[in-house]
Amino acid sequence: MKDSTLCIHAGYSPKNGEPSAMPIVQSTTFRYESTQAIADLFDLKSNGYFYSRLANPTCGFVEERLAKLEGGVGAMLTSSGQAATLTAVLTIAKAGDHILCSSTVYGGTFNLMAVTFKRMGIDVTFFEPEETDEQVEAKIKPQTKAIFGETLANPALAVFDIERYAAIAHKHEIPLIIDNTFATPILCKPFKFGADIVVHSTTKYLDGHAIQVGGAVVDSGNFDWAKSSKFPEFTTPDESYHGLIYTQAFGKAAFIVKARAQIMRDLGVCQTAQAAFYINLGIETLPLRIRKHSENALKVAEYLSKNEKISRVIYPGLKSDPYYALGQKYMTDGLCSGVMSIELKGGREAGAKFIDNVKLASPEVHVADIKTCLLHPATATHRQLSDEQLKECGITPGLVRLSVGLEDVEDIIADIQQALDKI
Numbered sequence: 001m002k003d004s005t006l007c008i009h010a011g012y013s014p015k016n017g018e019p020s021a022m023p024i025v026q027s028t029t030f031r032y033e034s035t036q037a038i039a040d041l042f043d044l045k046s047n048g049y050f051y052s053r054l055a056n057p058t059c060g061f062v063e064e065r066l067a068k069l070e071g072g073v074g075a076m077l078t079s080s081g082q083a084a085t086l087t088a089v090l091t092i093a094k095a096g097d098h099i100l101c102s103s104t105v106y107g108g109t110f111n112l113m114a115v116t117f118k119r120m121g122i123d124v125t126f127f128e129p130e131e132t133d134e135q136v137e138a139k140i141k142p143q144t145k146a147i148f149g150e151t152l153a154n155p156a157l158a159v160f161d162i163e164r165y166a167a168i169a170h171k172h173e174i175p176l177i178i179d180n181t182f183a184t185p186i187l188c189k190p191f192k193f194g195a196d197i198v199v200h201s202t203t204k205y206l207d208g209h210a211i212q213v214g215g216a217v218v219d220s221g222n223f224d225w226a227k228s229s230k231f232p233e234f235t236t237p238d239e240s241y242h243g244l245i246y247t248q249a250f251g252k253a254a255f256i257v258k259a260r261a262q263i264m265r266d267l268g269v270c271q272t273a274q275a276a277f278y279i280n281l282g283i284e285t286l287p288l289r290i291r292k293h294s295e296n297a298l299k300v301a302e303y304l305s306k307n308e309k310i311s312r313v314i315y316p317g318l319k320s321d322p323y324y325a326l327g328q329k330y331m332t333d334g335l336c337s338g339v340m341s342i343e344l345k346g347g348r349e350a351g352a353k354f355i356d357n358v359k360l361a362s363p364e365v366h367v368a369d370i371k372t373c374l375l376h377p378a379t380a381t382h383r384q385l386s387d388e389q390l391k392e393c394g395i396t397p398g399l400v401r402l403s404v405g406l407e408d409v410e411d412i413i414a415d416i417q418q419a420l421d422k423i
C-alpha cells in the first residue's frame with residue numbers, strides 16, 4: 001500500500017462490528033485467566049498486553065502504523081522525542097561506550113549528547129558536514145556504538161547525507177540512527193538509504209496540531225547485531241530478563257524488543273493511549289499536510305529571498321541553497337517541509353521588531369504545526385547570549401526561524417511583509 005493508505009489503514013483494521021475510529025484503551029493493566037498465560041507474556045513467548053508502561057493496544061496500533069510507514073519491523077512510542085533518542089541510544093550503548101553525532105542536530109539533542117550522555121559515561125564526539133569521510137572515520141573508536149544524524153536539521157536545515165554516513169557506519173560494524181522528525185516518513189524514508197534506526201519527535205508534523213508531546217523509535221530490522229562484534233548485549237543472555245538472548249529469540253526485531261523489554265521497562269518513558277490517539281489523528285492527514293506545508297514554504301522562501309531587508313533565506317528547497325542537491329536526492333519530490341530560517345540585516349533589534357509586528361503568525365517556541373509560527377532565538381531561547389556567543393552557536397543575531405503553516409500562502413506573505421515594513 002502507498003503512504004496515504006498506510007496513514008489511514010495500517011496497524012488498525014476494525015473487524016465486523018468493531019469501532020471504525022481507533023479505540024482508546026484507557027487501562028493500565030489487562031486481565032488474564034491463568035498463571036501460565038501471564039508467565040508466557042513475561043517470558044515474551046506470547047504477544048499481549050500486561051501493563052501499559054511496556055505496551056498498550058492504542059499505542060500498539062500507532063506503533064505498527066509508523067513501522068509500516070518507515071518500512072521497519074517494529075516501533076515503540078515514547079513520551080517525547082527526547083525520550084526516543086534516549087531510548088534508542090541506551091538500547092545499544094552503556095557507560096564506557098562512545099557515539100558519533102552530527103553537529104547539526106536539534107539543540108535538545110545536542111545537549112543530551114554533549115552533557116547528559118557524558119554524565120552517564122557515554123562519550124560523544126561531534127562531526128561537521130564539511131568533514132571528509134577520512135576525518136569522520138578517524139573519530140570512530142573501538143567503543144563507538146552508533147552514528148547519529150538528523151534528516152533535516154533543526155534549525156540549521158542541513159540535509160544529512162544518509163547514504164554516505166550509512167556506508168561509514170556499516171564499514172565499522174555500527175548502526176546509523178536518524179532523527180527523521182522534520183521530514184517525516186512521507187518526505188524521507190531513511191531505511192531505504194541505509195539507516196538502521198529512526199527516531200521521531202511526534203510532537204512536530206506527525207501530530208501536526210501542536211496538541212501532544214511524543215516520540216517514537218523505529219527499527220529497520222536490517223542491522224545484523226550478531227554479525228557485528230560490537231554488540232555482545234544482543235547475543236549473550238540478558239540476566240535481567242531470565243537469560244533471554246535478543247538476537248536468538250527475536251531475530252530481525254532484536255533491537256526494538258530490547259528497547260522495550262529492557263530500556264522502557266526500566267526507564268518508563270512511555271506514551272499514553274490518549275496521546276497515541278491524538279498522534280494518530282495527525283498521522284491520518286500527514287501526507288496532505290506535509291505536502292502543503294512544503295509548497296507554502298517554498299513560495300514564502302522564494303518571496304523572502306528577494307527582500308532587501310533579508311540577507312539570507314536558509315531553506316533546502318531553494319535552488320540557491322547549499323543543500324538543494326541533497327534535498328532533491330533524499331526528499332520526496334524535493335519537498336523540504338515548512339521550516340526555514342531567515343537572517344534579517346538589522347540584527348537583534350530588527351529580529352525583535354519583526355516578531356513584535358506579525359499579526360497572523362504566532363511567536364512560539366515550536367515548529368511544524370498547522371499555524372504559521374516563528375521564533376527569534378536572540379530574544380527567546382538564546383537571549384542570555386551576546387552577539388559574539390550567538391555566532392559561536394551558528395546563530396546570527398538577526399536570525400528568525402519560521403515554520404510555515406497551512407493558512408493561505410498569500411495571507412502568510414502579506415503578514416510577513418507588513419511586519420518587515422515596520423523594521
Ligand SMILES: Cc1ncc(COP(=O)(O)O)c(C=O)c1O
Pocket residue numbers: 080081082083106108109150154179181182200201202203204213214215
Ligand atoms: C528534530 C527534533 N528532534 C527531537 C526533538 C525533541 O522532541 P520533543 O520536544 O518531543 O522531546 C525536537 C524538538 O523540537 C526536534 O525538533
